[in-house]
Amino acid sequence: MNRLYSALLLGSVAAALCLGCQKEAVPTTTAPGTTSGSNALTCTPRPESTDYRFYPLGHGLAPVGDVMPYYDAAAPTGKYKIFYLKDVWNDATNQRHPWYGLQTDDFATYAGLSAGQILACSPDGCQQDFALGTGHIVKKGSTYYAFYTGHNPNYPSGCVTRKEGIMLATAPGLNQGFTKNNSFATIYAPAGQGFDDNDNFRDPFVYLDAATGTYHLIVAARKNVSGTWRGVVARYTSPNLLNWTYQGILYDGGPDNFFMLETPELFKQGSMYYLLFSDITTKNLYYRKSASLTGPWNPPSGTSRFEGQGLYAAKTLLDQHGDRYIFGWTNRLAGNTDAGAWQWGGNLVTHKLYQLPNQDLAVTIPHTLKARTETSAVPLSKDSQWGNVTNIQAGTESYTLSSPADKDVANVLYQPIGPARYRLHCTVSYSSAAKDFGFLLGACDGYDDVYSLRFVPGQQRFSFDRTRRGQLSSTTVATNDVPFALAPNVEYDVTIVFENSVVVVYLNHVAALTSRIYRAPGTSWGLFADHSTATFRNITVTQP
Ligand SMILES: *[C@@H]1O[C@H](CO)[C@@H](O)[C@H](O)[C@H]1NC(C)=O
Ligand SMILES: *[C@@H]1O[C@H](CO)[C@@H](O)[C@H](O)[C@H]1NC(C)=O
Ligand SMILES: *[C@@H]1O[C@H](CO)[C@@H](O)[C@H](O)[C@H]1NC(C)=O
Ligand SMILES: *[C@@H]1O[C@H](CO)[C@@H](O)[C@H](O)[C@H]1NC(C)=O
Ligand SMILES: *[C@@H]1O[C@H](CO)[C@@H](O)[C@H](O)[C@H]1NC(C)=O
Numbered sequence: 001m002n003r004l005y006s007a008l009l010l011g012s013v014a015a016a017l018c019l020g021c022q023k024e025a026v027p028t029t030t031a032p033g034t035t036s037g038s039n040a041l042t043c044t045p046r047p048e049s050t051d052y053r054f055y056p057l058g059h060g061l062a063p064v065g066d067v068m069p070y071y072d073a074a075a076p077t078g079k080y081k082i083f084y085l086k087d088v089w090n091d092a093t094n095q096r097h098p099w100y101g102l103q104t105d106d107f108a109t110y111a112g113l114s115a116g117q118i119l120a121c122s123p124d125g126c127q128q129d130f131a132l133g134t135g136h137i138v139k140k141g142s143t144y145y146a147f148y149t150g151h152n153p154n155y156p157s158g159c160v161t162r163k164e165g166i167m168l169a170t171a172p173g174l175n176q177g178f179t180k181n182n183s184f185a186t187i188y189a190p191a192g193q194g195f196d197d198n199d200n201f202r203d204p205f206v207y208l209d210a211a212t213g214t215y216h217l218i219v220a221a222r223k224n225v226s227g228t229w230r231g232v233v234a235r236y237t238s239p240n241l242l243n244w245t246y247q248g249i250l251y252d253g254g255p256d257n258f259f260m261l262e263t264p265e266l267f268k269q270g271s272m273y274y275l276l277f278s279d280i281t282t283k284n285l286y287y288r289k290s291a292s293l294t295g296p297w298n299p300p301s302g303t304s305r306f307e308g309q310g311l312y313a314a315k316t317l318l319d320q321h322g323d324r325y326i327f328g329w330t331n332r333l334a335g336n337t338d339a340g341a342w343q344w345g346g347n348l349v350t351h352k353l354y355q356l357p358n359q360d361l362a363v364t365i366p367h368t369l370k371a372r373t374e375t376s377a378v379p380l381s382k383d384s385q386w387g388n389v390t391n392i393q394a395g396t397e398s399y400t401l402s403s404p405a406d407k408d409v410a411n412v413l414y415q416p417i418g419p420a421r422y423r424l425h426c427t428v429s430y431s432s433a434a435k436d437f438g439f440l441l442g443a444c445d446g447y448d449d450v451y452s453l454r455f456v457p458g459q460q461r462f463s464f465d466r467t468r469r470g471q472l473s474s475t476t477v478a479t480n481d482v483p484f485a486l487a488p489n490v491e492y493d494v495t496i497v498f499e500n501s502v503v504v505v506y507l508n509h510v511a512a513l514t515s516r517i518y519r520a521p522g523t524s525w526g527l528f529a530d531h532s533t534a535t536f537r538n539i540t541v542t543q544p
Helices: 003-017 367-372
Strands: 064-071 080-086 099-104 131-140 143-151 164-171 201-209 214-225 228-238 245-251 261-269 272-279 285-290 312-318 324-333 342-355 361-364 382-386 388-391 399-402 410-414 421-441 451-456 461-465 480-483 492-499 502-507 511-516 525-543
Touching (some): 064 324, 080 131, 080 324, 214 245, 214 261, 245 261, 461 502
Antiparallel strands (some): 064 080, 064 342, 080 099, 214 228, 228 245, 272 285, 312 324, 342 361, 410 525, 421 492, 421 525, 492 502, 502 511
């Protein structure tokens, strides 16, 4: 379709969609010449690539599963080590989710640990750790203790009576294989207390309470709490990492009943304790905070979370500079297509995590990744615009888009961006918003057959929607979203990092939304406002 034809079609359909409107929706401040482009829009993406640097795949290009970050201050390089479950299951070497590691110093380039596999599953189908689940590595003296989930998919069978238990392996260093401790009695859910005794007991994490020298082991489990089955976090204590005593339930979801609070992490920042967990049902990442290590746990004071579904099984580490980073994985979709089913494991994604004055948690781009992604400017080629669009600062990509009615979409469209990885930066504000505004990706047209990354002030959130714009309503369930407080006439800083199909949006240095978008790489994109007046200031795209 040539540009003139698509512009005509855009106009007529936009007018036709303006239900109840008596007049054509054609007001425009388009400068002469700016709509004369002849480029067809491109909405067929480049195929998925394995060329990832910011958001790496694992060993042998296998997807990364549940992570176990460890800050190795003594290492000359590769201080940030991110152990993970390698997503192979019954591969040629008979491995089921073995542990491997990635390391980095800047979150822009990663290397695998030279040791390769550091923890193997058992080849014996009767052993508890016939497959591995995630866990946690802690150092005591000169020994590294790896607590891990032994998972046996053969349960129930003649020789396997429990699906999951907590096991121990140790090593004198991090970049080497760990030795399983067969004398350590596998920890199972305490009997006779209403736990799911045979299943759902996994993801150990150890917190050292420096004040008392006591280790606290937390485990994701399921339990009958006063007659209701709930996902819970069980707690144990130990003076020595070897003898563990059950101490009851640390958290049971409170007013929320989660099926499983997966991969829980406990950490302290300042005077506040945080309990981080991933909701197995929605895949969203949540946290609770408390003035005490043992609760009671309260939800954040502001928005209920700082990410969506794209940072699953996330955990953090604190470095020697006092900076905390959070790591998780962005799932794949079957067949590397947006229509495919959700798949476990994916690319490693990292944010910087910090405390707000109200002690809620917030995320932003790691400063090292920011610095690494602004080496050179990527020139933007504007394709076209439609509706009431005003360039507010000559010589920059700065526009106010004003749309007077639902589905009468004002837009600015750009030609596809070439590089596999790049960063977009701008600020965004709005003066009125009856509906939404934001960015279009994979634009087959400028108003309907598009993916939307959108600010929805009426719902105080930012969302990624694959739903065609013409079908979006106030009850549409977003493909992925994050709560985000929005008020008129406030300028929000927006950074979007693109690497192939991983798209990470940072909102005003407080929230992030990481999504898998196979239709993003190499497609037409743009800005839009729908029944809103929104300003996008100084859009710049840069690359390493
Ligand atoms: C175009 O939008 C601006 C706001 O940017 C508004 O002031 C103006 O009235 C609109 N023009 C028309 C013709 O609707
Ligand atoms: C293995 O576990 C046993 C039993 O808890 C303990 O006595 C022993 O010290 C452990 N070995 C190592 C290397 O930690
Ligand atoms: C759950 O616990 C309640 C008591 O709190 C008990 O009456 C009930 O039988 C238990 N249900 C199951 C399925 O264990
Ligand atoms: C740990 O457990 C072992 C064996 O059960 C026992 O001999 C030892 O006294 C315990 N140590 C502590 C510190 O509780
Ligand atoms: C636009 O953004 C770029 C990159 O962030 C910056 O170098 C430049 O100074 C900005 N220009 C204006 C006019 O704000």
